[in-house]
Each structure stands twice: as C-alpha cells, then as structure tokens.
Amino acid sequence: MKTTADHTEVRELVDRLLEDDHQLIFRMKGYSMYPCLRPGDKGIVEKCAPIALRPGDIIVFYQQERLVAHRLIKRTETGFLTKGDHTTFYDAAVPADQLVGKLVSFDRGGKHFSTDSTAMRRIARFALKAGSLFTRLNRFRSLFIRLRMRIQAYRSSAARYSNDFKKNFRLASRDVKGLFAVNAGIAVLQGILPFAVIVLVKLLVDLLSTVAGQATMPAHFAWLLVLTGLAFLLSSVFVELKSWYGEKLAQGVARSVYARLHHRHVALELSHYENPAELDKMHRAVQEASFRPLKLLNEVQHLLKAIAASLFLVGIFISIRWYLVAILIVATLPGILLKVRFARRYHLLKDKQSPLERKMAYFNRVLTGFPFAKEMKLFGFATYFLKRFRSLQQDVFKGKLDLRRSELSWNIGAQLFAVVLIFGTLALVAHWMVGGLLSIGTVVLFFFAFQRGYSVLNDLFRSMANLLEDTIFMNDLRAFVEVDSSADTDDKTDLVATSASFSLQHSIRVENVSFRYANSKRDALQSVSLTIPAGQTIAVVGANGSGKTTLIKLLCGFYLPDSGAIYYDSASTRDLGRATICNHLSAVFQDFALYNVTAGENIALGAIQQAYSIEKVQQAAREAGIADLLENLPAGYATILGNQFTGGEELSIGQWQKLAIARAFYRDAPLLLMDEPSSALDAISEQQIIDSLKSLAHRKTALIISHRLSTVKWADRILVFDEGRVVEEGTHHELMLHNGHYATLYRQASRSFEK
Numbered sequence: 001m002k003t004t005a006d007h008t009e010v011r012e013l014v015d016r017l018l019e020d021d022h023q024l025i026f027r028m029k030g031y032s033m034y035p036c037l038r039p040g041d042k043g044i045v046e047k048c049a050p051i052a053l054r055p056g057d058i059i060v061f062y063q064q065e066r067l068v069a070h071r072l073i074k075r076t077e078t079g080f081l082t083k084g085d086h087t088t089f090y091d092a093a094v095p096a097d098q099l100v101g102k103l104v105s106f107d108r109g110g111k112h113f114s115t116d117s118t119a120m121r122r123i124a125r126f127a128l129k130a131g132s133l134f135t136r137l138n139r140f141r142s143l144f145i146r147l148r149m150r151i152q153a154y155r156s157s158a159a160r161y162s163n164d165f166k167k168n169f170r171l172a173s174r175d176v177k178g179l180f181a182v183n184a185g186i187a188v189l190q191g192i193l194p195f196a197v198i199v200l201v202k203l204l205v206d207l208l209s210t211v212a213g214q215a216t217m218p219a220h221f222a223w224l225l226v227l228t229g230l231a232f233l234l235s236s237v238f239v240e241l242k243s244w245y246g247e248k249l250a251q252g253v254a255r256s257v258y259a260r261l262h263h264r265h266v267a268l269e270l271s272h273y274e275n276p277a278e279l280d281k282m283h284r285a286v287q288e289a290s291f292r293p294l295k296l297l298n299e300v301q302h303l304l305k306a307i308a309a310s311l312f313l314v315g316i317f318i319s320i321r322w323y324l325v326a327i328l329i330v331a332t333l334p335g336i337l338l339k340v341r342f343a344r345r346y347h348l349l350k351d352k353q354s355p356l357e358r359k360m361a362y363f364n365r366v367l368t369g370f371p372f373a374k375e376m377k378l379f380g381f382a383t384y385f386l387k388r389f390r391s392l393q394q395d396v397f398k399g400k401l402d403l404r405r406s407e408l409s410w411n412i413g414a415q416l417f418a419v420v421l422i423f424g425t426l427a428l429v430a431h432w433m434v435g436g437l438l439s440i441g442t443v444v445l446f447f448f449a450f451q452r453g454y455s456v457l458n459d460l461f462r463s464m465a466n467l468l469e470d471t472i473f474m475n476d477l478r479a480f481v482e483v484d485s486s487a488d489t490d491d492k493t494d495l496v497a498t499s500a501s502f503s504l505q506h507s508i509r510v511e512n513v514s515f516r517y518a519n520s521k522r523d524a525l526q527s528v529s530l531t532i533p534a535g536q537t538i539a540v541v542g543a544n545g546s547g548k549t550t551l552i553k554l555l556c557g558f559y560l561p562d563s564g565a566i567y568y569d570s571a572s573t574r575d576l577g578r579a580t581i582c583n584h585l586s587a588v589f590q591d592f593a594l595y596n597v598t599a600g601e602n603i604a605l606g607a608i609q610q611a612y613s614i615e616k617v618q619q620a621a622r623e624a625g626i627a628d629l630l631e632n633l634p635a636g637y638a639t640i641l642g643n644q645f646t647g648g649e650e651l652s653i654g655q656w657q658k659l660a661i662a663r664a665f666y667r668d669a670p671l672l673l674m675d676e677p678s679s680a681l682d683a684i685s686e687q688q689i690i691d692s693l694k695s696l697a698h699r700k701t702a703l704i705i706s707h708r709l710s711t712v713k714w715a716d717r718i719l720v721f722d723e724g725r726v727v728e729e730g731t732h733h734e735l736m737l738h739n740g741h742y743a744t745l746y747r748q749a750s751r752s753f754e755k
Contacts, residue, residue: 025065026060028106032084033058033069036123041106043069050075056124058103058115061094069103071127085127100497111567124374133486137593154580159544161471163270168474169300171482172261176252183249184301186242190306191456193235195312200228246298260481261289269578270558275518280354283361288473297471299463306460313456331421336461342407343469346729349399350473356392363389418447480536500576501571502584504670508532513564515550524550527564534670537693537702539712541745542721548705549590551721552675555703557581585671590679590705599630602659606666616666623695624662625688629655636674654681670703678711686711709746718742 021032028041037043037058051060057072059082070082079095103699105114114120173180204224248631265282366376374708376382379519490542508531515525525547532538540548554566566573573581586606595602603617617637621627633639633649640648641659651659660678674693678686690711693702706712713732720735720742721730728740735742 001742007199020184023104024101026068027067032086033071034086036085036120036127037069037106038108041108043103043106045101047098048102050080050096050099053080053102055153055284056121056128058101060100062098062100063091065093065598067100071124073128101269127378132532149638153379155721158250161468164475164478165471166291166294167482168471169477171478172257172296172474173418174299175256176249179249179252180243180301181244184304185512186238186245187305187389188308189307190235190238192312193231193238193306195309195316197228197231197235199316200231204228249297250294253297257293257477258483261286261477264481269519270553276355279358281476281480283358284350284354284476284548287357288477291476292470292474296474298465298468299466302459303463303467306456306463310457310460318434325631327421327425330460331418332458334417335458338407338410338414339462339465340468342403342410343465343472346401346469347472349403353396353399356396360389360392360396363392371602487580489680498569500580502571502576502580504534504584506534506569508534508566508671508701510551511556511564511567513561513566515555515562523724525554525561528724528726529564530726531720532701532703534718536700536716537704537714539715539718540705540721541707541709541712541718541742542705546721549675549725550724551704552589552673552705554583555673556585556587560651564732585668586664586667586669587673588657588664588675588677590659590675592657594642594656596640596644596648598635598638598640599659600637602635602641603662603666606663607668617662620666623665623692624658624694625685626655626662654685657681658689660686665692671699676707677704678706678708690714710750711743720745736738 018306026043026045028037028043029039029040031437041090048059053072053075055072055074058069059072059080060069061069061082068082068091070084073081073083073090075081075545076093079093080092082094084091085090103115105112107113197224207218208220272282349576356503356579363385364749367382367389376385414693428490506683510528510530513525513528514523516523528547528551540551542548554561554573556575557573557580560574568576568581569583595605595606600612600617603620606610606620614637618627621630621637629651630637630639634647641651642648644652657677658681661674664672664674678689681689686708691706694714704712704715712718716731717729717734719726720740722741728735728738730738730744732746
C-alpha cells in the first residue's frame with residue numbers, strides 16, 4: 001500500500017485517527033501477501049499494543065514511506081520480524097515506533113472476512129510452520145494466474161486484431177468484391193496445381209520403375225502424361241490470368257481508396273490543417289493509402305493460396321509419414337514469430353517518425369518547389385535546408401536501419417534452425433529409402449513436397465504475419481477515412497446544410513465572442529461584440545495579430561466561438577453550420593490560392609455548382625480589373641494559367657490577386673468578406689477595386705480587412721482591433737476627430753506614403 005499524499009502529513013493523520021479509536025480502511029496493492037490479501041482488497045486496521053500481537057497476525061507498519069501489510073513472524077527486542085506470504089525473504093527489522101496497527105478484517109468482492117476467523121488462523125499457522133513450502137505454492141499459483149492472464153491478454157489482442165482486420169478488409173474490398181473473388185479463386189488453384197504436378201510426377205516415376213525392361217507401356221501411361229502436361233499448361237495460363245485480373249483489382253482499389261481519401265480531406269474542418277498531431281495522422285493515412293489496401297487484399301489471396309496448398313500438402317505427407325508436417329511447422333515457426341514481433345516494432349517506429357518524415361517532406365518541397373526558388377537563389381540558403389533535410393534523413397534512416405539490423409540477426413538464426421531441421425529430415429528419408437521402406441517415386445514425391453512444403457508453410461505463416469502488419473498499419477488509414485466528420489473537433493461545425501435557414505435582412509451580430517486556437521496560449525479574440533447592419537460596408541483595421549482574420553474565419557463558420565455567439569439575423573452560426581453559411585457568402589482571403597486551370601475556370605470556381613456562364617465570368621473579370629489581360633491571352637479565358645503544365649501562362653502575384661477577387665465577385669452572394677484584397681495591387685489597381693466595391697456596396701453587406709487605411713476610409717463604419725478586442729469604431733471622420741488609435745495609425749501611414 002503506497003501513500004498518495006505527502007508522507008509526513010499522511011502519517012500524522014493516520015496516527016491521530018487511530019489514537020482516537022477510529023478504524024482506517026486501506027486499499028491493498030501488490031502481491032506480497034497473495035493469496036491471503038489481493039490487490040483491490042479493502043483492509044480494516046485498528047490500533048493495537050505491541051504486547052497484544054501474536055505471531056501469524058497481519059500487521060501494518062511504515063517502511064520507506066510506504067504502508068506495508070505483512071505477517072508477523074515474531075517479536076524482537078527492538079521491534080518485529082515480518083514477511084510477506086508470497087515472498088522468500090524477511091523484511092528489514094521493523095522498529096516498534098513504525099507500527100501502525102493490526103489488520104482485523106478485509107472486504108473482497110462484496111464479502112467480509114475477519115482475520116481472527118478459524119480459516120484465517122489456520123492459514124496463519126500454516127504460513128508460520130511451512131513458510132517456504134507455502135511461499136513456493138503461492139508462487140506456483142501466482143505463476144499459473146499470470147500465465148492465465150497472459151493467455152487472456154493474447155486472446156483479447158487476437159480478438160482486437162481480428163475485428164480490425166475485418167473492418168480493414170471491408171474498406172479495401174468494398175467496391176471490388178467481384179474482382180477480389182476472381183483473383184482469390186485463381187490464387188487457390190495456383191496453390192493446388194504445383195502439388196498436383198508433383199503427385200502426377202510421382203505416379204509417372206513409379207510406373208516407369210515397374211515397367212523397366214518391358215517392351216510395351218501400359219495404356220494409362222499416356223493419360224498420366226497428358227494430365228501432367230495439362231497441369232503444366234494450366235499453371236502458365238493461371239499466371240497470365242492472375243496478371244490481368246490483378247491489374248484490374250489494383251486499379252479498382254486505387255479508385256475506391258483515393259475517392260474516400262479525397263472525400264475525407266474535402267470534409268475536414270479547418271482546425272485539422274492547423275494542428276500538428278492531426279497533420280501527422282493525415283501524413284500516415286496518405287502514405288498508407290498508396291499501397292496498403294491493395295497489399296492487404298493481395299496478402300489475403302496469398303493466404304488462401306497457402307491454405308489450399310497446405311491442405312493438399314497434408315494429404316501428401318499423410319500418405320508418407322504424418323509427423324513430417326509437424327517438422328515443417330516447427331521449422332517455419334520461429335521466422336513467423338519474429339515477423340509478428342517486428343511488425344509491431346515497425347509500427348511503433350512509424351508513429352515515432354511521422355513528425356520527422358513530415359518535416360523532411362516540407363524541406364524537400366522547399367528545395368524543389370518553384371515558390372521558394374527565387375529567394376533561395378537570391379539569399380543562397382539552399383545549403384541550410386539541405387543540411388536540415390539530410391540531418392532528418394539521417395535520423396529517420398538510422399532508426400529504420402537499427403531495427404532492420406536487429407531483425408536481420410534474429411532471422412539468420414531462425415533460418416539456420418530451419419535448415420538444420422529440414423536437412424536432418426532429408427537424411428532420415430534417405431535412410432528409409434536405403435532400408436527399402438520407401439519406393440523411389442515416394443522419395444521423389446517427398447523431396448519435391450518437402451521442398452515445396454517448406455515454402456508453402458513459410459508463405460502461410462508469413463501471410464498471416466503480413467496480414468497482422470497490414471492490419472496494424474491500415475488502422476491509420478481507416479481511422480482517418482471512416483471517422484464521422486461531425487466528431488472531428490469540438491467545433492462540431494456541420495458539413496452539409498442544416499434545417500436552419502440563412503437570412504441577412506437585418507444584421508450580423510457578434511455577441512461577447514472569445515476564441516483561442518487549439519495550439520495557442522493566448523486568446524485571438526476577447527469578448528468581442530459588434531453589429532454589422534445589412535447592406536453596409538464595414539472596414540476592420542489594426543496591427544498584425546489583432547484578431548481581424550480570426551473574425552473572418554468565425555463569420556465563415558470555419559470555427560465556433562469558445563464563448564459568446566455570432567448571429568445572422570436570428571440564427572447563430574452554431575445552428576446554421578459551415579456549409580449553410582458558406583453557401584451565402586463570398587470571400588477573398590489574404591492567403592488566396594493559385595489554381596493551374598483555365599482563366600475562365602479560375603473565376604467560375606467561385607460558384608462551381610452553377611452552370612458555367614461566360615458572361616458572368618467576363619463581368620466579374622471587369623469588376624476586378626483583369627478583363628483586358630485575360631482577353632488578350634493566347635486562348636483568352638480558355639488559357640491555362642500557371643507554369644505547372646505545358647502551354648500555361650504565368651501571372652504576377654498582383655494579377656493572381658485580381659483573379660481571386662474576380663472569383664469572389666462571380667458568386668452573387670449577399671455577404672462579401674475581403675481579407676487584405678489589395679495587398680499585392682498597385683495604386684491604380686487598388687482604386688479600381690475600391691470603385692467596384694463601392695458600386696457593389698448598395699446591394700451587398702461587405703466586411704473588408706486592410707492595412708491600407710486609404711482603401712477603407714470610405715466605408716460606412718470602421719472597427720479598430722487591438723489584441724483581440726474592438727477598441728474604437730466609427731466613420732473615418734469620427735475616428736480622426738476622436739484622435740485615438742485609428743488616427744495615430746492613419747497619420748503614420750500617411751507620413752510613410754509621403755516619404
């Protein structure tokens with residue numbers, strides 16, 4: 001029994017309670033008094049004078065900041081000699097002042113037992129008189145119990161792996177059941193045919209040995225020869241069929257798994273992409289998706305093939321010597337057990353190395369990706385990232401090589417064991433043949449069957465071990481693609497439109513909203529309250545990190561507030577859900593994306609669910625100030641943009657931003673959110689965007705974030721953010737008269753522009 005609080009305080013409390021004639025109840029831990037006392041028993045202790053204690057009593061005392069309940073062997077001049085029933089050694093001498101009291105009774109499984117009962121006194125006398133024998137009996141019983149618990153643990157693990165395998169198999173074969181059945185049937189026939197050939201060859205050899213020296217051949221010799229040739233032909237045919245149907249299966253699995261993987265990524269909440277632990281899970285899932293499902297199905301086929309061959313093999317060996325099968329199994333077993341053991345270790349290593357592999361992938365993208373090429377050449381930091389990549393690569397490779405080295409040494413030992421056993425058996429069979437116990441054909445059958453049998457049984461057990469490995473690794477993929485999206489995060493933002501209807505006839509209300517990102521230690525928004533009347537243009541300004549972009553994310557429904565609520569008219573974002581909200585707004589984000597598709601498609605992505613309209617595309621391009629550029633491209637709006645594909649036309653970053661704005665204008669939504677819409681634009685282009693926004697303002701509600709205060713001073717109202725709070729609000733004129741935070745920012749910006 002270990003004390004869980006401070007030792008001194010616990011001891012003082014125990015002494016004080018016992019001196020007041022209270023009973024104390026302690027929960028037992030450990031097996032030192034097993035089976036008399038077991039972990040979980042509740043022992044009741046009373047204060048007792050040392051003179052009243054008798055040998056055989058169970059006493060409670062302090063020992064190295066623990067409370068120990070052991071049996072009293074005898075009293076000594078300075079204290080007590082004690083021992084656990086389950087131990088072979090005596091405790092260190094227990095001074096009298098370390099005594100707490102005597103165990104008078106204990107509760108176990110709802111039953112009450114007194115230590116002074118006849119049965120307990122008999123156990124005490126037996127423990128004193130035959131202590132060593134009692135200890136050995138207890139240890140044997142404990143060993144048996146631990147063995148039973150170990151078996152139960154293995155059974156539990158086997159049941160868990162079996163359940164995981166069934167789920168993973170259903171995931172991998174969901175859309176290719178027919179193709180898998182055909183491949184499995186071919187695999188079974190491929191497993192049987194080689195042994196059928198061996199049996200036919202054995203029959204031919206026996207027949208030839210009996211007719212040696214005769215002038216004519218028996219009539220059935222021709223039939224045996226034809227059957228043998230047909231078996232050889234079928235083996236070749238099945239190889240070709242397996243190749244054809246195997247390719248069809250591979251394509252079907254790839255289509256099915258990637259469809260689910262992509263659907264899952266599309267359905268992910270934004271928080272997953274900002275959480276390193278979730279990114280590690282995604283990384284492992286994407287890695288396994290490329291090959292693991294098909295590998296699992298192929299291993300099932302190999303297993304079925306090996307089972308069919310093994311059953312045929314058993315029949316062959318029964319006709320020779322049945323116990324030869326046992327020798328084969330014993331020869332292959334060590335290698336298979338090692339495979340299972342190292343499969344688990346490889347999965348643990350994979351989990352451990354996932355963050356490192358993700359960093360490697362990022363550094364590789366930096367070294368090979370175009371977005372980083374200009375700065376890398378200008379600043380010459382390629383060597384820095386090369387060192388970072390190679391350092392991580394060294395750590396990852398070293399971990400894998402160390403594990404592989406350990407596996408190699410063990411596998412060599414297992415193979416040595418198998419070779420000695422197999423060739424010893426071959427020597428025994430040769431001895432039987434010399435002694436006339438076996439015919440030549442039987443010996444030929446044995447040699448072929450034993451050689452093939454070792455391979456077959458090895459394949460059988462290896463397939464089982466590989467299935468275990470595939471099941472362990474594929475759990476990562478299944479856990480990713482089959483988790484209910486609504487349970488992804490605490491946000492619980494829905495992925496489809498809800499029954500609540502979106503309306504923006506009156507206003508957007510942000511009521512006492514606070515929000516903190518999962519991996520952050522500070523609030524991005526703190527008790528923010530504001531109202532955006534429908535049809536008005538609201539500007540949000542402030543320093544970097546003041547919470548402006550976070551407000552946009554919450555308005556889009558990407559996140560839900562930690563406290564407070566956001567309402568579109570009378571419906572909250574929690575009730576509406578992300579999908580419903582996003583269907584009724586349009587936005588330009590600060591980190592807008594570049595899509596290497598045609599110019600027209602780039603704009604039409606803003607409302608891709610609607611029928612493509614070239615007139616709407618051209619109108620949006622004109623409002624964004626990019627129509628002239630796009631119309632003069634080689635194929636006009638049908639020109640592919642970007643440099644990823646042949647024939648693509650690259651744009652400047654400012655032109656890409658105009659394209660993103662055109663995409664937002666293309667969607668005719670009642671709410672327009674713009675996060676730094678002119679950050680990459682020149683002054684003329686910026687004014688063009690402002691004019692377009694002004695013309696749109698009378699029929700839309702708009703929220704614009706900008707560091708360029710000149711861009712937003714025309715807004716109906718300006719909100720000034722600082723450290724996650726709204727510190728000022730009003731028109732440009734009102735805020736300048738107020739001469740506060742906004743006025744300071746505006747004057748600083750004006751002076752910078754003049755300089």
